Amino acid sequence: MAETGAYERGKALSEQVNPGMEDALAARYDALVPGLSRMVVEVPYGTFYARGVVDEKTRLLATIAALAALGGQTKPQLKVNIASARAVGASREEVCEIIYQMTLYGGFPAMINAMNAAIEVFEGEDTA
Known part of the structure; x- marks a missing residue:
């Protein structure tokens, strides 16, 4: 089975606990800082929050x-x-x-x- 990337893990988790977050961030911030919404999904959600050590x-x-x-x-x-x-x-x-x-x-x-x-x-x- 292929390893899921940080963005994919983050997207799944962010949609579970905060549906629509990436789209809301993109609408508000991506024109000013392109890619900010994806970075928020990938780094905190996909790298830190999705570690699975705690529920x-x-x-x-x-x-x-x-x-x-x-x-x-x-x-x-x-x-x-x-x-x-x-x-x-x-x-x-x-x-x-x-x-x-x-x-x-x-x-x-x-x-x-x-x-x-x-x-x-x-x-x-x-x-x-």
Whole structure:
């Protein structure tokens, strides 16, 4: 069996957890930086995320933790990763607990900003 390339692995995974992401990135950024959308699919998704060592839920909860600890500037990425985590089975309670735990590492303002991002995702789920 032939080895699947990083782009193909990334495309499959990104469509599983964030359908339409590559097309959205291409529409917004590829005119400014040609190939940016493909690079995002190939490098983080195909090279890092698709390693298969941890399951998607664990990986996404770890990503939420890191983004929460980094602070408020990560709100757009937090929302995408929270929605992806929910799509692969993470409960609201798990997401909120991970964010809460990051109070020790990112501080209270970072935790509150991340919790607000989670609330926005949950509100979107409730109205969908």
